[in-house]
Amino acid sequence: MDRNRLGEETSPYLLQHKDNPVHWQPWSGATLAAAQGGRQADPAFDRLCRLPLVPRDGA
Amino acid sequence: MKASRTPAIADRMNDRFINIKVDREERPDLDQIYQHAPRIDGEQGGWPLTMFLTPDGEPFWGGTYFPPEPCGGDRASPDPRTRSAAPIASDRERSPKNVAALARGAAAASADPKRGELDRARPARPDRRAAVARGRPASMAASALRRNFRRPGSSSCCGAPGSARGQTRYRDAVAQALDTSCQGGIYDHLGGGFARYSVDARWLVPHFEKMLYDNAELVESADPGLAGHARPALLSSGSRRSRLDHASRCSRRRAGSPQPRRRQRARRRQILCLVRSGDRRAARRERAAVVQALLRCRGARQLGRTHDPQSADAPALADTPRPSGSLARCRALAVLSSGAREFIRVWTIKVARFDWNGLMIASRSRMHGIVFERPAWIEMAQSAFDFDPHAHDCTRRASVTQLAGRSCPASRRCRRLCQSLSRRSCTHEATGDEDLAGSGAHCDGNPRPSLLGRSRRRLLFCCGRHRGIAHEAPRQPPIPPFPPGSGDSGRSSLPAGGADRRTGLSASRREWSSRRFRARLENHLSARHLPQQCRAVARTRCRSFSSANADLPHSKRFAPRRIRRFLPARIITCLSPGGSLPADHPAFGKGLVDGKARRLCLPRPGLFTPVTDAETLLESLARLR
Secondary structure (H helix, E strand, C coil): CCCCCHHHCCCHHHHHCCCCCCCEECCCHHHHHHHHCCCCCCCEEEEEECCCCCCCCCC | CCHHHCHHHHHHHHHHCEEEEEECCCCHHHHHHHCHHHHHCCCCCCCCEEEEECCCCCEEEEECCCCCCCECCECCCCCHHHCCHHHHHHCCCHHHHHHHHHHHHHHHHHHCCCCCCCCCCCCCCCCHHHHHHCCCCHHHHHHHHCCCECCHHHHHHHHHHHHHCCCHHHHHHHHHHHHHHHHHHCCCCCCCCCCCEECCCCCCCECCCCCHHHHHHHHHHHHHHHCCCCCCEEEEEECCCCHHHHHHHHHHCCCCCCCCHHHHHHHHEEEEEEECCCCHHHHHHHHHHHHHHCHHHCCCEECCEECCCCCCHHHHHHHCCCCCCCHHHHHHHHHHHHHHHCCEECCCHHHHHHHHHHHHHHHHHCCHHHHCCCHHHHHHHHHHHCCCHHHCCCCCHHHHHHHHCCCCCCHHHHHHHHHHHHHHHHHHHHCCCHHHHHHCCEECCCCCCCCHHHHCCEEEEEECCEEEEEECCCCCCCCCCCCHHHCCCCECCCCCCCCCCCCCECHHHHHHHHHHHHHHHHHHHHHHCCCHHHHHHHHHHHHHHHHHCCCCCHHHHCCHHHHHHHCCCCCCCCCCHHHHCCCCCCCCCCCCCCCCCCEEEEEECCEEEEECCHHHHHHHHHHHC
16 A cells, blocks of 8 residues: 555546555455555545536535 | 645555545445435535545545635545544544444434435534624635635625625635636536536636536626626526416416426526626616516526515515616516527536526626736736736726726726626637627737737637737727817807708818717727627618707717617627637637537627527627617
């Protein structure tokens, strides 16, 4: 988890953030296992983005 | 987004968390799971969603947008200095409680038939409107507008009291917010309209998220915040074929009966019209007149609310005195007739966007009289579009500054000036009206195309062969007063040789009047930037009126207001953003999608009527004649 691994992904949205200073990880079993394995004691920080054309705010 | 690019925040996130980014389109199942958590926690769901999870994947805290620093009551990004997420995350005692509370909330939500709805019982945020109304510092207003995610209501609530007290800081904040919004919103990827959410700090790349009501509120807030005079009232009503048809259908529906399917469909289509007035009270009267004209308007939606004649709102509207004269009624009819032509389907944004382009440009145009006189705006323009203020004519800056003030007694003159500038701004945005080149403007071949400078006295053409900065036609020199010592003081008591028998004016006086009249007419035509065809029409009309009313006194035949009466006060503009943008603009090269609403017509000062096709435009012009 020492580097940004989004460059290995195929999603255009994730690829936009491959140069981000945050060490973003893809959602995978390995990432979750790393979180559970105690390498990082703190919770995971999950960000879901990229919405399709749907109204927000209940419009 | 912006927060995670901040090095300090990124370092902290890397140090304390395992950061996972998920594409919602790839993993809608994860989105479905975690979207409930912020709602249960009293926050609003949406995207981008930021969730803090336990190592087991259980959510315990989250939200949507986190600015790098706390702003306007919003929580900040997980920076420990801002006392937000990190202390909670590191609090070993509180995290399990949070997880348990969210689990209980999720269980309750799954049992609730209204599952997924926004939790209305969330803790109230500071009442920004009340704070501003109480005269809190303008920094609060500014902070409300500084965010990427702007709420249009904060623009209006900050701008009105600020300008009423003469506090320019409020107006500056509103103006800057709206201006940056417009810079990005008009030329966004989808073709037009305000986007209230930007993905970059300079508002060059707007988010695709555009709401009809957001745009309506932004249109409303654009004018009072910057023009400072007129305050439009918004009227929104649903219609399938026409507003009248819709209103009559709704009025026939019996109270309490279920909504027919046709009406459900009709309500999805909305019309937005602007009823502009000089002050707030008059705007309310006009709005009430329009509502009354809508055949008692059962079901018509005004300002987002449903008005029923039997409801509590009805007495207030009924008690509102009807405006004297026919102005309001004419405006109401104009709104109705224009509304009958216009559909804006709310749920299909791509259909409505070009109509919004017209509205946005029209509303923004009114602020152009004061936009570029301020150093902050010029600086912003410089950074955004390489705008060079020294390359533009600033000779009228002082007059614009003076006239734009609320204390200026010549408010009519100010409005006129703003309207005149607005036409140039529309052209500046449009750059497609080649008739303008034939109206006396010429290109000086300035090799530096600038997007923003075209709203000033000089116009920039970026369309086709007209590329460069164009000056408007030179004004006619003022006609000196009739020389008193010329042997004819004007009107002779007895018809003498060469004097007109009806008016009693000498030939020299008549010639002087005619020259003055022509000069005034040409100046008016020049100031309005009318294309050649409209100039010819205006000249013919003025001549016809003069010859047909030769028995009228000279003061009435050649009065300036009569000249203005014959001028088709209107804007015709072509929306072709791809051709007018600098090459480095993110929307460069993205042309119109289906070519709708390429033209905008302002048939009357104060009433905006976006026109979506050439036939309607010609019809509007014919109605003016």
